[in-house]
Amino acid sequence: MTTAGREAMARCEIGIDRIKCIIPHQANMRILKAVGDRLGATEEQLFSNLERYGNTSAASVAIALDEAVQQGDVQRGDLILLLVFGAGLTWGAAVIEW
Numbered sequence: 001m002t003t004a005g006r007e008a009m010a011r012c013e014i015g016i017d018r019i020k021c022i023i024p025h026q027a028n029m030r031i032l033k034a035v036g037d038r039l040g041a042t043e044e045q046l047f048s049n050l051e052r053y054g055n056t057s058a059a060s061v062a063i064a065l066d067e068a069v070q071q072g073d074v075q076r077g078d079l080i081l082l083l084v085f086g087a088g089l090t091w092g093a094a095v096i097e098w
Helices: 003-012 029-038 057-071
Strands: 022-023 080-088 090-097
Touching: 003 029, 003 090, 022 029, 022 057, 029 080, 057 080
Parallel strands: 022 080
Antiparallel strands: 080 090
16 A cells, blocks of 8 residues: 555655545454555544554445544645555555645
């Protein structure tokens, strides 16, 4: 996920400092922290809802994005880095402007 995230930001010609919120697949806290560390993200940038819902599989990023918006962690115009991981060692990333 880290490589995909870096590639997505590079294609948008932005650095991690421009990203307001990183929403990775909510697999487990160890992975989330490792991804954040490898990207050079701050703790405030990394969104997690694992403690409330656990690993919700394919829905984890969508659920986390909705929660981040509802909590006010994401505002109009913010850049968000979405990081996904799936079965068969598939992964992807996207930078979106909310």
